[in-house]
Amino acid sequence: MASVLVVEDDADVRSALMRELGARSHVVRSAGTAMDALREVTREPPDVVILDLGLPDLDGAEVLKMLRGVSDVPVVIATARDDEPEIVRLLHAGADDYLVKPFSAEHLNARLAAVLRRSARSGPAAELTVGGLHIDLDRREASLDGAGLGLTRREFDLLAYLAARSGRVVARRELLAEVWRQAYGDDQTIDVHLSWLRRKLGETAAAPRYLHTVRGVGVRLAAPEA
Numbered sequence: 001m002a003s004v005l006v007v008e009d010d011a012d013v014r015s016a017l018m019r020e021l022g023a024r025s026h027v028v029r030s031a032g033t034a035m036d037a038l039r040e041v042t043r044e045p046p047d048v049v050i051l052d053l054g055l056p057d058l059d060g061a062e063v064l065k066m067l068r069g070v071s072d073v074p075v076v077i078a079t080a081r082d083d084e085p086e087i088v089r090l091l092h093a094g095a096d097d098y099l100v101k102p103f104s105a106e107h108l109n110a111r112l113a114a115v116l117r118r119s120a121r122s123g124p125a126a127e128l129t130v131g132g133l134h135i136d137l138d139r140r141e142a143s144l145d146g147a148g149l150g151l152t153r154r155e156f157d158l159l160a161y162l163a164a165r166s167g168r169v170v171a172r173r174e175l176l177a178e179v180w181r182q183a184y185g186d187d188q189t190i191d192v193h194l195s196w197l198r199r200k201l202g203e204t205a206a207a208p209r210y211l212h213t214v215r216g217v218g219v220r221l222a223a224p225e226a
Contacts, residue, residue, distance in 0.1 A: 001025045001026055001027065002026050002027070002046075002047040002048055002112070002116055003026070003027045003029075003046040003047045003048075004021050004026045004027065004028050004029070004046055004047065004048055004049075004050060004112070005028075005029050005030070005031065005037065005040055005041065005046040005048075005049045005050070006018055006021070006028060006029070006030045006031070006050045007030070007031045007032075007034075007036075007037040007049060007050065007051045007052055007055070007060075007063070008030070008032065008050070008052040008078070009032050009033065009052065009054065009055050009056050010052075011032070013052075014030050014032065017050065017078075017108075018030055020105040020108070020109075021108075021109075024105075024109055026112075029044075029046065032055075032056075033055055033056055033057045033058075034055045034057050034058035034060075034062070034063040034066070035057055035058075037049070037051070037055075037063060037067075038063070038066055038067065038070070041067060041070065041071050041073060042070055042071070045071055045073055046073060047073070047074070047116060047119075048073065048074045048075070048076060048112055048115060048116060048119075049067065049073055049074070049075045049076070050076050050078050050108075050112075051063060051064065051067075051075050051076065051077055051078065051095075052077075052078055052079055053077065053079040053081055054079065054080070060077065060079065061089075061090060061093065064077070064090060064093055064094055064095060065093060065094075065181070065182075067094075068093070068094040068181030068182075069180060069181050069182065070153075072181075074096040074097075074115045074116065074118075074119045075094065075095050075096055076095070076096060076097045076098070076099060076111060076112065076115055077090055077095045077097070077098045077099065078099045078101065078103070078108070079098075079099075079100065079101060080100065080101045081100070082100045094181055096115045096118070096119075097111050097114070097115050099111060126138050128160065128163045128164060128166075130163050130166045130210070130221060130222070130223050131210065131222075131223030131224055132144055132145040132146075132223075133159075133163065133201075133210060133223075135156075135159065135160050135163050137160060140153075140156055142156060142159060142160075144200075144201060144202070149200045149201070150200065151197075151200065152196075154179075154180075154193055155193060155196055155197055155200070157179050158175070158179050158190075158193050158194070158197065159197055159221075161175070161178060161179050162211070162219060162220075162221035163221055165221070166221055166222055166223070167220065167221075167222050168220065169214045169217050169218050169219070169220045170218045170219055170220065171217060171218040172187055172190055172218050172219070174218070175190055175218070175219070176189075176190070190219075194211060194213070194219065197211060198211055209224045210222065210223070210224065
């Protein structure tokens with residue numbers, strides 16, 4: 001059983017998908033527009049999203065990009081478009097699978113099961129510790145020397161990504177792609193979030209303890225030297 005968000009503007013198709021998924025014991029919610037989908041994902045993240053591309057307010061490809069900016073939830077594209085370059089582009093943009101309509105309920109359920117299995121296998125360790133920094137990935141909580149840090153969602157994602165690669169210099173391009181889910185962007189976005197993180201870690205760029213900027217390359221998180 002999984003929590004599934006169906007994003008589909010056609011009411012008949014949406015009802016049919018919800019009925020078939022519900023019959024297989026999934027907990028199903030739905031959204032008929034891109035904005036409703038984004039609100040649902042941020043309000044209560046599902047285990048997987050089924051995303052139609054032909055939405056009334058935004059194209060599904062743009063929705064996928066926005067979803068990847070706020071969540072790493074698995075996304076299965078379900079659409080009538082069968083253009084191979086488009087499929088490849090969307091998979092590179094962060095889609096986990098692609099289904100061309102019409103498809104059977106059995107086919108959909110098999111694809112969902114495969115995506116959920118891959119998601120479970122690729123999940124990170126539940127906790128990370130670097131020096132006095134402790135990160136609980138399941139609870140999405142971080143503490144330093146036992147004191148909670150009170151991080152925002154993006155601050156937590158950035159800190160967790162760097163902590164999982166402790167000791168390695170992580171390129172800014174990699175941070176944009178993996179934390180922000182953007183192929184390109186403004187380095188200032190990263191700098192601002194690093195500044196906020198440093199403030200909460202009790203350090204500065206001039207006097208770093210955990211977050212070290214390697215000029216022209218990226219950022220390295222490491223435990224303070226004794």
